[in-house]
Amino acid sequence: MRAGDLSALSPEYVRRIAPYVPGKPVEELAREYGLAEKDIVKLASNENPRGPSPHVRQAIVEAVAGITRYPDGNGFALKTALATRFGVEREQVVLGNGSNDILELVTQAFLRPGDEAVYSQHAFAVYPLATQARGAIGVAVPARELGHDLDAMRAAITPRTRIVFVANPNNPTGTWLSPGAMKSFVASVPQDVLIVLDEAYNEYLAPTHRSDTASWIANHPNLVISRTFSKAYGLAGLRVGYGLMDVSVADMLNRVRQPFNVNSVAQAAALAALADA
Numbered sequence: 396m397r398a399g400d401l402s403a404l405s406p407e408y409v410r411r412i413a414p415y416v417p418g419k420p421v422e423e424l425a426r427e428y429g430l431a432e433k434d435i436v437k438l439a440s441n442e443n444p445r446g447p448s449p450h451v452r453q454a455i456v457e458a459v460a461g462i463t464r465y466p467d468g469n470g471f472a473l474k475t476a477l478a479t480r481f482g483v484e485r486e487q488v489v490l491g492n493g494s495n496d497i498l499e500l501v502t503q504a505f506l507r508p509g510d511e512a513v514y515s516q517h518a519f520a521v522y523p524l525a526t527q528a529r530g531a532i533g534v535a536v537p538a539r540e541l542g543h544d545l546d547a548m549r550a551a552i553t554p555r556t557r558i559v560f561v562a563n564p565n566n567p568t569g570t571w572l573s574p575g576a577m578k579s580f581v582a583s584v585p586q587d588v589l590i591v592l593d594e595a596y597n598e599y600l601a602p603t604h605r606s607d608t609a610s611w612i613a614n615h616p617n618l619v620i621s622r623t624f625s626k627a628y629g630l631a632g633l634r635v636g637y638g639l640m641d642v643s644v645a646d647m648l649n650r651v652r653q654p655f656n657v658n659s660v661a662q663a664a665a666l667a668a669l670a671d672a
C-alpha cells in the first residue's frame with residue numbers, strides 16, 4: 396500500500412468488488428485504432444441504433460427550458476402514466492436513474508451484510524456487483540444451456556436468501572423463460588424472498604411471448620419488476636428506468652433513493668416515449 400492510499404479504510408467487501416467494465420465508447424475506440432467514428436458499429440451495450448422518435452426529441456428540447464429547477468422528486472406525471480399503462484397504483488411505481496438504479500435500490504433497502512442473493516451464472520453483471528456492495532453473499536447458480544436453471548435457483552434459496560434475480564430475456568446470453576415457467580417459479584419462491592424480475596428487453600419479445608407480469612404482483616407481493624427506457628425506447632444516455640412492486644416494497648426503496656434520482660429531461664422524454672408507440 397503506497398503512503399496516502401486510503402483504500403484499506405473501505406470495507407473489505409467493497410475492496411473485493413471487481414469493477415464493471417462498460418462497453419468501450421465509440422470515441423475511445425476511434426482514438427485507439429485511428430478509425431473514423433462513422434465506420435464503427437457499437438454492439439457492446441445493446442443500445443438502440445435508431446434512437447428516440449422525433450416526438451421524444453421534441454419533448455427533450457422543450458424540457459431543457461426548465462433545467463434551472465430541480466426535477467419533480469416524486470415523478471408524478473411519469474408515475475401516473477406508468478401506473479395507468481400497467482394497471483397498478485401510482486404508489487407501486489419507483490423511478491430509477493436507469494433500471495440499474497432500481498436493482499441497486501432493492502439491494503440497498505433489503506440486503507444486510509451476510510444475507511444471500513441468488514442469480515444465474517451468465518446473467519446480468521450488475522446483480523453480483525450490487526449484492527457485494529452491501530456485504531451480502533452472491534450465490535451464482537450454474538446455467539442450463541446458457542440460460543437460467545429455475546429449478547436449481549429455487550433449490551439454492553436458503554433461510555439466508557433475501558433476493559433472487561431473474562433476467563428475462565437475459566443479457567448477455569439472450570435466453571428466455573416462458574410465462575408459464577416464470578409464473579410457477581414466482582409461485583414457488585417463499586414470500587419472504589424478493590424476486591427481482593429484470594425485464595429490460597421485454598419490449599423486444601413477440602406479443603405472443605409476453606405476459607402481464609405486473610398483474611402477478613397482487614398475488615405475489617414479493618415480486619419486483621424492473622423495466623427501462625434505455626433499450627427499446629433508445630434513451631440509454633438519459634438514464635431512466637422504473638420498478639413495479641408492492642407498495643410496502645416501494646416505500647423502502649423510496650427511503651434509500653436520492654430525492655432527485657431521475658432528472659427532469661429524462662422524465663419528460665420517458666413520458667413522451669411512453670405515449671409514442
Ligand SMILES: *Cc1c(COP(=O)(O)O)cnc(C)c1O
Pocket residue numbers: 441492493494495496519562564565566593595622623624625626631634635636
Ligand atoms: C441494459 C440492462 C439493464 C439496465 O439498463 P439501464 O440503462 O440501467 O436501465 C438492466 N438489465 C439488463 C439485463 C440489461 O441488459
